[in-house]
Amino acid sequence: MYKNILVPIDGSETSSIGLTEAIRLATNQGARIRLVHVVNELLVVLPEAYINIGSVVEELRRAGQLVLDNSEKAVQSAGVEVDTILIEVMGNQAGEQIIRQAQQWGADLIVCGTHGRRGIRRIVMGSDAEYIVRHTSVPILLIRGGRESPVL
Secondary structure: OOOEEEEEOOOOHHHHHHHHHHHHHHHHHOOEEEEEEEEEOOOOOOOOOOOOHHHHHHHHHHHHHHHHHHHHHHHHHOOOOEEEEEEEEOOOOHHHHHHHHHHHHOOOEEEEEEOOOOHHHHHHHOOHHHHHHHHOOOOEEEEEOOOOOOOO
């Protein structure tokens, strides 16, 4: 039986599908949910472009908090106990932070949406879900999103 379900969310359709499944499981199991959003502050800036990095990071924080707030409302409306955490990192993989949070909180299950990336896009962009699967000792339920065309 699951009591603590960790759900990484990023505002994508796939993470919303994962959240819906986590709510269903939590309702069925009498579990609580922790929502996690990771803001990675490592930015690549072209030398010829001026970007106010402080304002970009602040916007990432605001957007992440909005995702958490909206998701929290969805969980609360289902009558499930919920809390949220916004994690800020500089360059680390989001998957690494999600695993750390699952261990610290005592998660029984991680419910994670996958984006179904293929080919070069997967290699270049990486996969937080794949990282979590390969490195966590916590059981994980992967929720597949919409299918994308393979990118070579």
